Amino acid sequence: MSDLAANREIDRSRMAVSENVAIQITNMNKWYGAFHVLRDINLTIYEGERIVVCGPSGSGKSTLIRCINRLEEHQAGSIVVDGIELTNDLKNIDKVRSEVGMVFQHFNLFPHLTILENCTLAPIWVRKVPKKEAEETAMHFLEKVKIPEQANKYPGQLSGGQQQRVAIARSLCMKPKIMLFDEPTSALDPEMIKEVLDTMIELAQEGMTMICVTHEMGFARQVANRVIFMDQGQIVEQNEPEAFFLNPQSDRTKLFLSQILGH
Numbered sequence: 001m002s003d004l005a006a007n008r009e010i011d012r013s014r015m016a017v018s019e020n021v022a023i024q025i026t027n028m029n030k031w032y033g034a035f036h037v038l039r040d041i042n043l044t045i046y047e048g049e050r051i052v053v054c055g056p057s058g059s060g061k062s063t064l065i066r067c068i069n070r071l072e073e074h075q076a077g078s079i080v081v082d083g084i085e086l087t088n089d090l091k092n093i094d095k096v097r098s099e100v101g102m103v104f105q106h107f108n109l110f111p112h113l114t115i116l117e118n119c120t121l122a123p124i125w126v127r128k129v130p131k132k133e134a135e136e137t138a139m140h141f142l143e144k145v146k147i148p149e150q151a152n153k154y155p156g157q158l159s160g161g162q163q164q165r166v167a168i169a170r171s172l173c174m175k176p177k178i179m180l181f182d183e184p185t186s187a188l189d190p191e192m193i194k195e196v197l198d199t200m201i202e203l204a205q206e207g208m209t210m211i212c213v214t215h216e217m218g219f220a221r222q223v224a225n226r227v228i229f230m231d232q233g234q235i236v237e238q239n240e241p242e243a244f245f246l247n248p249q250s251d252r253t254k255l256f257l258s259q260i261l262g263h
């Protein structure tokens with residue numbers, strides 16, 4: 001677990017949460033064949049929230065966030081993102097995907113394209129943004145993630161941490177309102193984890209609504225405003241970090257925390 005406290009002052013006063021609902025999930029259920037993977041999920045996420053989702057392997061964390069941008073389809077209940085209900089309507093799915101950026105464990109950059117080309121591909125081809133404007137935006141976000149000098153290199157020439165920061169910049173180029181992170185540091189060497197978490201902290205401090213599946217409990221403790229614990233496809237418990245870590249309510253949460261924190 002990285003200890004962010006030792007490395008960085010987090011200014012929580014800059015991380016206000018709005019009263020506007022960003023995501024509303026109501027009685028949502030999902031099955032993979034006969035396997036009931038998500039059970040009666042009810043969750044309201046407000047603009048500006050920094051949510052950390054944790055829980056044992058296989059508890060449904062990735063599936064939950066993949067349902068939010070329709071990479072997976074739920075079968076019962078509803079998911080409304082920024083006022084748009086996710087149904088099979090392709091126009092609605094496109095609209096939601098344009099507002100929700102996603103960063104995965106593996107960065108999935110195109111190896112034969114430069115960093116700049118990776119960042120401009122979707123804005124130019126999906127959003128029809130003129131090339132020059134897309135490149136200016138890409139450079140802006142590459143500066144934000146502190147690697148503008150890598151713009152003309154290829155992914156294979158960058159470290160894992162740098163590639164993950166490119167993946168974040170690439171998502172930001174689509175100007176999302178919400179960012180989903182699915183274990184963004186778990187494929188990285190320990191010395192690269194901090195640089196990616198620092199980038200995520202910058203986003204949090206700028207008011208980005210974020211949902212992060214992560215085992216980085218230091219990040220959860222210091223940056224999240226809410227920690228959600230999932231087990232066996234259910235939200236078992238959720239609370240603000242201090243209460244979550246100091247006073248977990250359910251035995252399942254206590255067991256998980258004792259395993260992950262080692263006490």
Ligand SMILES: Nc1ncnc2c1ncn2[C@@H]1O[C@H](COP(=O)(O)OP(=O)(O)OP(=O)(O)O)[C@@H](O)[C@H]1O
Pocket residue numbers: 032035037055056057058059060061062063064
């Ligand atoms: N496409 C799929 N088809 C069938 N079962 C799946 C599929 N994807 C995931 N599962 C199963 O659904 C359950 C939840 O998976 P999910 O990846 O959401 O869990 P997780 O909590 O994110 O786990 P981890 O921490 O290991 O990534 C697991 O039992 C997994 O094997």
